[in-house]
Amino acid sequence: MTCSAAKSQLYAYVDDELAPETRWELERHLAGCEGCRRLAELEFAFREAYVERFRPDQAPERLRRQVRDTLAVLRRRDLRPRARRWPRRAALLLGAVGLLVAGALLGVAVERYLGTRAVLVELAEAAVEQHQRLAREELPADIGGVTPQQAAEWLRQRLPFNVQLPDLRTEGLTFLGGRISHLRGIEAAALEYRIDGSNVSLFILPEEAYARLGVSDTRFRTFSHRGYDVVIWRSHGAGYALVSEIGGRSCQVCHAPGDPLEAAGGSPHR
Amino acid sequence: MARAALFEELILKCLDSLYGYALALTRNPQDAEDLLGECIVRAWERFESYDPRLGFKPWIFTVMRHLHVDRLRQSRPLEATATEEDAEAPNPLYAIPLAPEDILARRETVDQVREAIRRLPPPLREVVELRDIEGLSYREIAAVIGRPVGTVMSRLYRGRNLLRTYLLEGPHFPERREARLGRDL
Numbered sequence: 001m002t003c004s005a006a007k008s009q010l011y012a013y014v015d016d017e018l019a020p021e022t023r024w025e026l027e028r029h030l031a032g033c034e035g036c037r038r039l040a041e042l043e044f045a046f047r048e049a050y051v052e053r054f055r056p057d058q059a060p061e062r063l064r065r066q067v068r069d070t071l072a073v074l075r076r077r078d079l080r081p082r083a084r085r086w087p088r089r090a091a092l093l094l095g096a097v098g099l100l101v102a103g104a105l106l107g108v109a110v111e112r113y114l115g116t117r118a119v120l121v122e123l124a125e126a127a128v129e130q131h132q133r134l135a136r137e138e139l140p141a142d143i144g145g146v147t148p149q150q151a152a153e154w155l156r157q158r159l160p161f162n163v164q165l166p167d168l169r170t171e172g173l174t175f176l177g178g179r180i181s182h183l184r185g186i187e188a189a190a191l192e193y194r195i196d197g198s199n200v201s202l203f204i205l206p207e208e209a210y211a212r213l214g215v216s217d218t219r220f221r222t223f224s225h226r227g228y229d230v231v232i233w234r235s236h237g238a239g240y241a242l243v244s245e246i247g248g249r250s251c252q253v254c255h256a257p258g259d260p261l262e263a264a265g266g267s268p269h270r
Numbered sequence: 271m272a273r274a275a276l277f278e279e280l281i282l283k284c285l286d287s288l289y290g291y292a293l294a295l296t297r298n299p300q301d302a303e304d305l306l307g308e309c310i311v312r313a314w315e316r317f318e319s320y321d322p323r324l325g326f327k328p329w330i331f332t333v334m335r336h337l338h339v340d341r342l343r344q345s346r347p348l349e350a351t352a353t354e355e356d357a358e359a360p361n362p363l364y365a366i367p368l369a370p371e372d373i374l375a376r377r378e379t380v381d382q383v384r385e386a387i388r389r390l391p392p393p394l395r396e397v398v399e400l401r402d403i404e405g406l407s408y409r410e411i412a413a414v415i416g417r418p419v420g421t422v423m424s425r426l427y428r429g430r431n432l433l434r435t436y437l438l439e440g441p442h443f444p445e446r447r448e449a450r451l452g453r454d455l
Contacts, residue, residue: 011427015401017408045374050383054403056290063303067285070307074314075274142424158420180424187418 001029004146006036008154014043022157123241124223124230126183131201131228131243134181134192141177141192148191151178155189161206163189164236170195183241195246203241210239277317280326281310287404291331294399295338297392305341309334328410331400335414373437386436394429397422 006029012018013026030037059067133139143154148165155178156163174194181190181203189204223230231242281288288309292302313320313333320329387398400406400414408426412419 008427011430012408012423015408042374049374050378050380051402053380054384056286056403057293059285059289059306063289063306064285066303066307067281067310070310071274071278071281074311075278142427158423160418160420180420187420 001025002146002150003029003033003036004143004150005153006030006033007039008143009157010036010040010043013040014047120221120232121223121225123184124225124232127201127203127230127232127241127243128225128228130181130183130190130203131199134179134190134201135199139179139181139190142179144177148175148178148193151175151191152189154178155180155204159187159189159206161208162237163204164238165191165204166202166235166240168193172196173200195244198245200242200244200246203243205239205241207234207237207239210234273317277314280330281313284327284330287327288330288334290399290403291334292338294396295335295392297388305334305338308341309337312337325410327404328406328414331404331406331414332416335416373434378437383433383437386433389436390429390432394425394432397425398429398433401426 006026009018009022009026013023018026030040130139143151146154148168152163152165158180172195176192176194176199178189178191181188183203183205186205186209188206191202191204193200193202220231220233223232228243228245231240233240288306289302292305292309293299296302296305309330313330316333320326387395387402389395390398396415397411400411401408406414408419408422411422415422
Protein backbone atom coordinates (compact mmCIF):
# COMPACT_ATOMS: atom_id res chain seq x y z
CA MET A 1 0.00 0.00 0.00
CA THR A 2 1.31 3.46 -0.93
CA CYS A 3 1.33 6.47 1.42
CA SER A 4 -1.32 8.16 -0.69
CA ALA A 5 -3.64 5.14 -0.49
CA ALA A 6 -2.95 4.83 3.23
CA LYS A 7 -3.80 8.49 3.89
CA SER A 8 -7.02 8.15 1.92
CA GLN A 9 -8.05 5.28 4.24
CA LEU A 10 -7.21 6.99 7.53
CA TYR A 11 -10.71 8.27 8.33
CA ALA A 12 -12.24 4.85 7.65
CA TYR A 13 -9.47 3.32 9.77
CA VAL A 14 -10.10 5.49 12.84
CA ASP A 15 -13.84 4.92 12.32
CA ASP A 16 -13.18 1.15 12.41
CA GLU A 17 -14.97 0.79 9.07
CA LEU A 18 -12.28 -0.94 7.03
CA ALA A 19 -12.69 -4.46 5.72
CA PRO A 20 -10.33 -6.84 7.60
CA GLU A 21 -7.97 -7.34 4.67
CA THR A 22 -7.68 -3.58 3.97
CA ARG A 23 -7.16 -2.94 7.66
CA TRP A 24 -4.41 -5.52 7.71
CA GLU A 25 -2.73 -3.94 4.68
CA LEU A 26 -2.96 -0.47 6.19
CA GLU A 27 -1.59 -1.58 9.55
CA ARG A 28 1.27 -3.29 7.79
CA HIS A 29 2.00 -0.01 5.99
CA LEU A 30 1.74 2.00 9.23
CA ALA A 31 4.20 -0.34 10.92
CA GLY A 32 6.82 0.56 8.34
CA CYS A 33 6.01 4.21 7.60
CA GLU A 34 6.66 6.74 10.33
CA GLY A 35 4.95 9.64 8.51
CA CYS A 36 1.66 7.81 8.02
CA ARG A 37 1.84 6.31 11.52
CA ARG A 38 2.19 9.84 12.94
CA LEU A 39 -0.88 10.97 10.96
CA ALA A 40 -2.89 8.03 12.28
CA GLU A 41 -1.82 8.81 15.86
CA LEU A 42 -2.89 12.43 15.39
CA GLU A 43 -6.27 11.35 14.03
CA PHE A 44 -6.79 9.14 17.08
CA ALA A 45 -5.70 12.04 19.33
CA PHE A 46 -8.16 14.37 17.57
CA ARG A 47 -10.89 11.79 18.08
CA GLU A 48 -10.06 11.42 21.76
CA ALA A 49 -9.81 15.18 22.35
CA TYR A 50 -13.03 16.12 20.58
CA VAL A 51 -15.11 13.55 18.74
CA GLU A 52 -15.57 11.20 21.67
CA ARG A 53 -16.77 14.12 23.78
CA PHE A 54 -19.42 15.30 21.33
CA ARG A 55 -22.98 15.08 22.58
CA PRO A 56 -26.14 15.94 20.66
CA ASP A 57 -27.65 19.40 21.20
CA GLN A 58 -29.94 19.20 24.17
CA ALA A 59 -33.62 19.59 23.31
CA PRO A 60 -35.14 22.59 25.16
CA GLU A 61 -37.33 21.73 28.18
CA ARG A 62 -40.36 23.33 26.50
CA LEU A 63 -39.89 20.99 23.53
CA ARG A 64 -39.62 18.00 25.85
CA ARG A 65 -42.99 18.89 27.37
CA GLN A 66 -44.54 19.24 23.90
CA VAL A 67 -43.17 15.86 22.89
CA ARG A 68 -44.59 14.23 26.03
CA ASP A 69 -47.99 15.81 25.23
CA THR A 70 -47.82 14.53 21.64
CA LEU A 71 -46.93 11.04 22.85
CA ALA A 72 -49.86 11.09 25.30
CA VAL A 73 -52.25 11.97 22.45
CA LEU A 74 -50.82 9.16 20.31
CA ARG A 75 -51.15 6.72 23.21
CA ARG A 76 -54.85 7.59 23.56
CA ARG A 77 -55.35 7.12 19.80
CA ASP A 78 -53.76 3.71 20.10
CA LEU A 79 -56.64 2.63 22.37
CA ARG A 80 -59.06 2.77 19.43
CA PRO A 81 -60.14 -0.62 18.06
CA ARG A 82 -57.36 -1.66 15.70
CA ALA A 83 -59.75 -3.26 13.22
CA ARG A 84 -60.90 0.17 12.12
CA ARG A 85 -57.52 0.86 10.63
CA TRP A 86 -57.50 -2.11 8.29
CA PRO A 87 -60.03 -0.98 5.65
CA ARG A 88 -58.01 2.21 5.18
CA ARG A 89 -54.76 0.25 4.99
CA ALA A 90 -56.26 -2.20 2.50
CA ALA A 91 -57.44 0.70 0.34
CA LEU A 92 -54.01 2.31 0.53
CA LEU A 93 -52.35 -0.99 -0.36
CA LEU A 94 -54.64 -1.50 -3.33
CA GLY A 95 -53.97 2.06 -4.41
CA ALA A 96 -50.23 1.53 -4.13
CA VAL A 97 -50.41 -1.69 -6.16
CA GLY A 98 -52.48 0.13 -8.79
CA LEU A 99 -49.93 2.92 -8.96
CA LEU A 100 -47.10 0.42 -9.28
CA VAL A 101 -48.80 -1.38 -12.17
CA ALA A 102 -49.62 1.92 -13.87
CA GLY A 103 -46.03 3.09 -13.29
CA ALA A 104 -44.61 -0.12 -14.77
CA LEU A 105 -46.82 0.17 -17.86
CA LEU A 106 -45.89 3.81 -18.24
CA GLY A 107 -42.19 2.92 -17.82
CA VAL A 108 -42.37 0.37 -20.64
CA ALA A 109 -44.14 2.85 -22.89
CA VAL A 110 -41.63 5.61 -22.12
CA GLU A 111 -38.67 3.28 -22.67
CA ARG A 112 -40.02 2.23 -26.05
CA TYR A 113 -40.65 5.82 -26.94
CA LEU A 114 -37.23 7.08 -26.03
CA GLY A 115 -35.30 4.17 -27.48
CA THR A 116 -31.79 3.19 -26.63
CA ARG A 117 -30.13 5.92 -28.65
CA ALA A 118 -32.08 8.66 -26.93
CA VAL A 119 -30.98 7.30 -23.53
CA LEU A 120 -27.38 7.19 -24.66
CA VAL A 121 -27.66 10.75 -25.94
CA GLU A 122 -28.88 11.78 -22.50
CA LEU A 123 -25.89 10.03 -20.97
CA ALA A 124 -23.58 11.81 -23.41
CA GLU A 125 -25.16 15.16 -22.51
CA ALA A 126 -24.73 14.46 -18.81
CA ALA A 127 -21.09 13.49 -19.41
CA VAL A 128 -20.47 16.76 -21.30
CA GLU A 129 -22.09 18.78 -18.51
CA GLN A 130 -19.87 17.09 -15.91
CA HIS A 131 -16.82 17.48 -18.16
CA GLN A 132 -17.42 21.24 -18.39
CA ARG A 133 -17.72 21.54 -14.61
CA LEU A 134 -14.57 19.48 -14.12
CA ALA A 135 -12.65 21.56 -16.67
CA ARG A 136 -13.82 24.80 -15.01
CA GLU A 137 -12.71 23.33 -11.65
CA GLU A 138 -16.23 23.75 -10.26
CA LEU A 139 -15.89 20.10 -9.31
CA PRO A 140 -12.37 19.76 -7.93
CA ALA A 141 -10.58 16.45 -7.69
CA ASP A 142 -11.08 14.26 -4.64
CA ILE A 143 -7.65 12.82 -5.27
CA GLY A 144 -4.71 14.24 -7.22
CA GLY A 145 -0.94 14.19 -7.28
CA VAL A 146 -1.05 10.42 -7.77
CA THR A 147 -0.90 8.08 -10.74
CA PRO A 148 -4.15 7.14 -12.54
CA GLN A 149 -3.76 3.63 -11.14
CA GLN A 150 -3.55 4.95 -7.58
CA ALA A 151 -6.58 7.16 -8.18
CA ALA A 152 -8.46 4.15 -9.60
CA GLU A 153 -7.56 2.15 -6.49
CA TRP A 154 -8.77 5.02 -4.28
CA LEU A 155 -12.06 5.14 -6.19
CA ARG A 156 -12.41 1.35 -6.17
CA GLN A 157 -12.40 1.45 -2.38
CA ARG A 158 -15.27 3.94 -2.39
CA LEU A 159 -17.48 2.79 -5.24
CA PRO A 160 -19.41 -0.48 -5.28
CA PHE A 161 -18.17 -1.65 -8.68
CA ASN A 162 -15.01 -2.53 -10.55
CA VAL A 163 -13.29 0.79 -11.39
CA GLN A 164 -11.05 -0.61 -14.12
CA LEU A 165 -8.94 1.82 -16.13
CA PRO A 166 -8.80 1.20 -19.87
CA ASP A 167 -5.37 0.80 -21.37
CA LEU A 168 -4.51 4.43 -22.16
CA ARG A 169 -1.71 4.48 -24.70
CA THR A 170 -1.54 8.10 -25.81
CA GLU A 171 1.72 9.88 -25.25
CA GLY A 172 1.55 13.34 -23.73
CA LEU A 173 -1.56 12.49 -21.71
CA THR A 174 -1.25 14.09 -18.25
CA PHE A 175 -3.38 12.82 -15.38
CA LEU A 176 -4.93 15.67 -13.36
CA GLY A 177 -7.06 13.88 -10.74
CA GLY A 178 -10.12 11.81 -9.95
CA ARG A 179 -13.40 12.18 -8.08
CA ILE A 180 -16.73 10.52 -7.46
CA SER A 181 -19.20 12.01 -9.89
CA HIS A 182 -22.83 11.52 -10.98
CA LEU A 183 -24.23 10.96 -14.46
CA ARG A 184 -28.02 10.91 -14.68
CA GLY A 185 -28.17 9.88 -11.04
CA ILE A 186 -25.62 7.09 -11.55
CA GLU A 187 -22.61 7.21 -9.25
CA ALA A 188 -19.50 7.09 -11.42
CA ALA A 189 -15.74 7.44 -11.22
CA ALA A 190 -14.47 10.54 -13.04
CA LEU A 191 -10.84 10.76 -14.15
CA GLU A 192 -9.51 14.00 -15.59
CA TYR A 193 -6.63 14.19 -18.06
CA ARG A 194 -5.02 16.90 -20.16
CA ILE A 195 -3.58 16.57 -23.65
CA ASP A 196 -2.32 19.34 -25.93
CA GLY A 197 -3.93 22.04 -23.78
CA SER A 198 -7.36 20.33 -23.78
CA ASN A 199 -9.07 18.53 -20.92
CA VAL A 200 -10.27 14.96 -21.37
CA SER A 201 -12.74 13.39 -18.94
CA LEU A 202 -13.16 9.65 -18.54
CA PHE A 203 -16.24 8.45 -16.67
CA ILE A 204 -16.52 4.84 -15.48
CA LEU A 205 -19.98 3.52 -14.62
CA PRO A 206 -21.12 0.27 -13.01
CA GLU A 207 -21.98 -2.33 -15.62
CA GLU A 208 -25.50 -2.84 -14.25
CA ALA A 209 -26.26 0.86 -14.72
CA TYR A 210 -24.87 0.73 -18.25
CA ALA A 211 -26.90 -2.38 -19.02
CA ARG A 212 -30.05 -0.57 -17.80
CA LEU A 213 -29.53 1.87 -20.66
CA GLY A 214 -30.70 -0.96 -22.87
CA VAL A 215 -27.37 -1.53 -24.61
CA SER A 216 -26.36 -5.16 -24.75
CA ASP A 217 -23.26 -5.16 -26.96
CA THR A 218 -19.79 -3.65 -26.53
CA ARG A 219 -19.82 -1.35 -29.56
CA PHE A 220 -18.34 2.10 -29.28
CA ARG A 221 -20.93 4.83 -29.71
CA THR A 222 -19.82 8.30 -30.70
CA PHE A 223 -21.75 11.50 -30.17
CA SER A 224 -21.14 15.19 -30.67
CA HIS A 225 -22.73 17.56 -28.19
CA ARG A 226 -22.08 21.29 -27.72
CA GLY A 227 -18.86 20.94 -29.67
CA TYR A 228 -17.55 18.10 -27.51
CA ASP A 229 -16.83 14.59 -28.75
CA VAL A 230 -18.21 11.79 -26.60
CA VAL A 231 -17.33 8.12 -26.96
CA ILE A 232 -19.40 5.61 -24.95
CA TRP A 233 -18.56 1.93 -24.68
CA ARG A 234 -18.60 -1.08 -22.41
CA SER A 235 -15.77 -3.42 -21.44
CA HIS A 236 -13.97 -4.89 -18.39
CA GLY A 237 -17.33 -5.25 -16.62
CA ALA A 238 -17.97 -1.50 -16.64
CA GLY A 239 -19.39 1.28 -18.83
CA TYR A 240 -17.19 4.12 -20.07
CA ALA A 241 -17.81 7.63 -21.39
CA LEU A 242 -14.91 9.71 -22.72
CA VAL A 243 -15.44 13.45 -23.33
CA SER A 244 -12.91 15.60 -25.18
CA GLU A 245 -12.50 18.37 -27.71
CA ILE A 246 -9.90 16.58 -29.77
CA GLY A 247 -12.22 15.21 -32.46
CA GLY A 248 -11.31 11.92 -34.10
CA ARG A 249 -8.14 11.78 -32.04
CA SER A 250 -10.24 10.97 -28.96
CA CYS A 251 -10.04 7.31 -29.99
CA GLN A 252 -6.27 7.60 -29.68
CA VAL A 253 -6.60 8.13 -25.96
CA CYS A 254 -7.00 4.35 -25.77
CA HIS A 255 -5.51 3.34 -29.09
CA ALA A 256 -2.15 4.21 -30.56
CA PRO A 257 -2.35 5.71 -34.07
CA GLY A 258 -2.54 2.86 -36.56
CA ASP A 259 -4.09 0.38 -34.13
CA PRO A 260 -7.19 -1.43 -35.37
CA LEU A 261 -9.97 0.23 -33.38
CA GLU A 262 -11.67 -2.54 -31.47
CA ALA A 263 -13.39 -2.61 -28.14
CA ALA A 264 -12.30 -5.09 -25.52
CA GLY A 265 -15.25 -7.22 -26.51
CA GLY A 266 -13.95 -7.39 -30.05
CA SER A 267 -16.58 -5.31 -31.82
CA PRO A 268 -15.30 -2.55 -34.06
CA HIS A 269 -16.20 1.14 -33.66
CA ARG A 270 -19.32 2.16 -35.49
CA MET B 271 -50.57 -0.43 25.09
CA ALA B 272 -47.16 -2.16 25.04
CA ARG B 273 -46.59 -0.80 21.55
CA ALA B 274 -47.25 2.78 22.67
CA ALA B 275 -45.07 2.38 25.75
CA LEU B 276 -42.20 1.03 23.68
CA PHE B 277 -42.54 3.87 21.17
CA GLU B 278 -42.59 6.48 23.93
CA GLU B 279 -39.54 4.99 25.61
CA LEU B 280 -37.56 4.91 22.36
CA ILE B 281 -38.49 8.49 21.45
CA LEU B 282 -37.61 9.94 24.85
CA LYS B 283 -34.33 8.02 24.90
CA CYS B 284 -33.10 9.64 21.69
CA LEU B 285 -34.93 12.97 21.88
CA ASP B 286 -31.69 15.01 21.99
CA SER B 287 -30.37 13.15 18.97
CA LEU B 288 -33.61 13.73 17.09
CA TYR B 289 -33.53 17.42 17.91
CA GLY B 290 -29.85 17.62 16.86
CA TYR B 291 -30.54 15.93 13.53
CA ALA B 292 -33.57 18.16 12.94
CA LEU B 293 -31.31 21.18 13.56
CA ALA B 294 -28.71 19.80 11.14
CA LEU B 295 -31.38 19.43 8.46
CA THR B 296 -33.24 22.71 8.97
CA ARG B 297 -30.51 24.93 10.51
CA ASN B 298 -33.23 26.77 12.39
CA PRO B 299 -34.48 25.97 15.93
CA GLN B 300 -38.14 26.75 15.19
CA ASP B 301 -38.18 24.67 11.99
CA ALA B 302 -36.33 21.92 13.85
CA GLU B 303 -39.03 21.79 16.54
CA ASP B 304 -41.80 21.66 13.89
CA LEU B 305 -39.97 18.92 12.01
CA LEU B 306 -39.44 16.93 15.20
CA GLY B 307 -43.15 17.13 16.11
CA GLU B 308 -44.28 15.99 12.66
CA CYS B 309 -41.62 13.28 12.64
CA ILE B 310 -42.92 11.75 15.86
CA VAL B 311 -46.46 11.56 14.47
CA ARG B 312 -45.31 10.06 11.17
CA ALA B 313 -43.00 7.58 12.94
CA TRP B 314 -45.91 6.48 15.13
CA GLU B 315 -48.08 5.89 12.06
CA ARG B 316 -45.33 3.73 10.55
CA PHE B 317 -44.05 2.14 13.71
CA GLU B 318 -45.07 -1.32 12.48
CA SER B 319 -42.37 -1.10 9.80
CA TYR B 320 -39.65 -0.60 12.44
CA ASP B 321 -37.32 -3.60 12.70
CA PRO B 322 -35.67 -3.67 16.17
CA ARG B 323 -32.71 -5.62 14.75
CA LEU B 324 -31.69 -2.60 12.67
CA GLY B 325 -31.79 -0.05 15.49
CA PHE B 326 -34.29 2.68 16.26
CA LYS B 327 -32.08 5.70 15.57
CA PRO B 328 -31.28 4.94 11.90
CA TRP B 329 -34.96 4.10 11.33
CA ILE B 330 -36.40 7.28 12.79
CA PHE B 331 -33.65 9.44 11.24
CA THR B 332 -34.75 8.02 7.87
CA VAL B 333 -38.36 8.93 8.66
CA MET B 334 -37.28 12.45 9.62
CA ARG B 335 -35.18 12.93 6.51
CA HIS B 336 -37.97 11.81 4.17
CA LEU B 337 -40.33 14.16 5.93
CA HIS B 338 -37.85 17.03 5.63
CA VAL B 339 -37.38 16.41 1.89
CA ASP B 340 -41.19 16.27 1.42
CA ARG B 341 -41.55 19.57 3.25
CA LEU B 342 -38.84 21.20 1.16
CA ARG B 343 -40.47 20.03 -2.05
CA GLN B 344 -43.84 21.41 -0.96
CA SER B 345 -42.52 24.76 0.18
CA ARG B 346 -39.88 25.34 -2.48
CA PRO B 347 -40.81 23.20 -5.49
CA LEU B 348 -38.62 25.15 -7.88
CA GLU B 349 -35.51 25.11 -5.74
CA ALA B 350 -33.09 22.25 -5.59
CA THR B 351 -33.48 20.01 -2.59
CA ALA B 352 -30.82 17.80 -1.07
CA THR B 353 -29.84 15.54 -3.94
CA GLU B 354 -26.71 13.93 -5.16
CA GLU B 355 -25.73 17.28 -6.69
CA ASP B 356 -25.09 18.49 -3.17
CA ALA B 357 -22.30 16.00 -2.91
CA GLU B 358 -20.65 17.63 -5.88
CA ALA B 359 -20.63 21.13 -4.48
CA PRO B 360 -17.35 22.92 -4.99
CA ASN B 361 -14.85 22.16 -2.33
CA PRO B 362 -11.42 23.71 -2.60
CA LEU B 363 -9.78 20.96 -0.63
CA TYR B 364 -7.49 18.21 -1.63
CA ALA B 365 -7.29 14.51 -1.09
CA ILE B 366 -4.76 14.25 1.71
CA PRO B 367 -6.24 14.78 5.18
CA LEU B 368 -4.93 17.85 6.94
CA ALA B 369 -2.90 16.92 9.96
CA PRO B 370 -4.75 17.97 13.10
CA GLU B 371 -1.48 18.69 14.93
CA ASP B 372 -1.94 22.47 14.79
CA ILE B 373 -5.56 22.10 15.83
CA LEU B 374 -4.62 19.98 18.81
CA ALA B 375 -1.89 22.48 19.75
CA ARG B 376 -4.46 25.28 19.81
CA ARG B 377 -6.46 23.46 22.45
CA GLU B 378 -9.82 24.35 20.92
CA THR B 379 -12.75 23.51 23.16
CA VAL B 380 -15.24 20.81 22.23
CA ASP B 381 -17.86 23.55 21.81
CA GLN B 382 -15.66 25.41 19.33
CA VAL B 383 -15.27 22.28 17.25
CA ARG B 384 -19.03 21.67 17.40
CA GLU B 385 -19.61 25.24 16.26
CA ALA B 386 -17.30 24.64 13.30
CA ILE B 387 -19.33 21.52 12.39
CA ARG B 388 -22.49 23.65 12.37
CA ARG B 389 -20.90 25.87 9.72
CA LEU B 390 -20.38 23.00 7.28
CA PRO B 391 -22.55 22.96 4.14
CA PRO B 392 -25.73 20.93 4.95
CA PRO B 393 -24.99 17.65 3.11
CA LEU B 394 -21.52 17.49 4.66
CA ARG B 395 -22.68 18.58 8.12
CA GLU B 396 -25.37 15.90 7.99
CA VAL B 397 -22.98 12.97 7.50
CA VAL B 398 -20.35 14.36 9.91
CA GLU B 399 -23.00 14.73 12.63
CA LEU B 400 -24.52 11.31 11.96
CA ARG B 401 -21.09 9.73 12.26
CA ASP B 402 -19.21 11.78 14.85
CA ILE B 403 -22.07 12.80 17.14
CA GLU B 404 -24.64 10.04 16.68
CA GLY B 405 -22.13 7.26 16.09
CA LEU B 406 -23.97 5.69 13.15
CA SER B 407 -22.00 3.29 10.95
CA TYR B 408 -21.30 4.16 7.31
CA ARG B 409 -23.93 1.62 6.26
CA GLU B 410 -26.55 3.10 8.58
CA ILE B 411 -25.81 6.62 7.34
CA ALA B 412 -26.14 5.39 3.74
CA ALA B 413 -29.59 4.01 4.61
CA VAL B 414 -30.64 7.29 6.27
CA ILE B 415 -29.56 9.58 3.43
CA GLY B 416 -30.54 7.10 0.72
CA ARG B 417 -27.14 7.13 -0.97
CA PRO B 418 -24.42 4.47 -1.43
CA VAL B 419 -21.71 3.94 1.18
CA GLY B 420 -19.19 5.43 -1.28
CA THR B 421 -21.07 8.74 -1.18
CA VAL B 422 -21.10 8.64 2.62
CA MET B 423 -17.33 8.14 2.66
CA SER B 424 -16.80 10.88 0.10
CA ARG B 425 -18.99 13.38 2.01
CA LEU B 426 -17.34 12.46 5.30
CA TYR B 427 -13.96 12.96 3.72
CA ARG B 428 -14.85 16.37 2.34
CA GLY B 429 -16.71 17.39 5.48
CA ARG B 430 -13.88 16.50 7.83
CA ASN B 431 -11.25 18.15 5.63
CA LEU B 432 -13.38 21.31 5.42
CA LEU B 433 -13.90 21.20 9.20
CA ARG B 434 -10.14 21.10 9.72
CA THR B 435 -9.76 24.06 7.37
CA TYR B 436 -12.32 26.03 9.41
CA LEU B 437 -10.46 25.16 12.60
CA LEU B 438 -7.06 26.04 11.17
CA GLU B 439 -8.26 29.32 9.70
CA GLY B 440 -10.14 30.23 12.86
CA PRO B 441 -13.54 31.89 13.27
CA HIS B 442 -12.80 34.33 10.45
CA PHE B 443 -12.81 31.77 7.68
CA PRO B 444 -12.89 33.92 4.53
CA GLU B 445 -16.48 35.04 4.04
CA ARG B 446 -16.25 34.97 0.28
CA ARG B 447 -15.28 31.30 0.25
CA GLU B 448 -17.95 30.35 2.75
CA ALA B 449 -20.59 32.36 0.91
CA ARG B 450 -19.68 30.55 -2.29
CA LEU B 451 -20.03 27.19 -0.60
CA GLY B 452 -23.38 28.22 0.87
CA ARG B 453 -24.67 29.50 -2.44
CA ASP B 454 -23.62 26.47 -4.41
CA LEU B 455 -25.21 24.12 -1.95
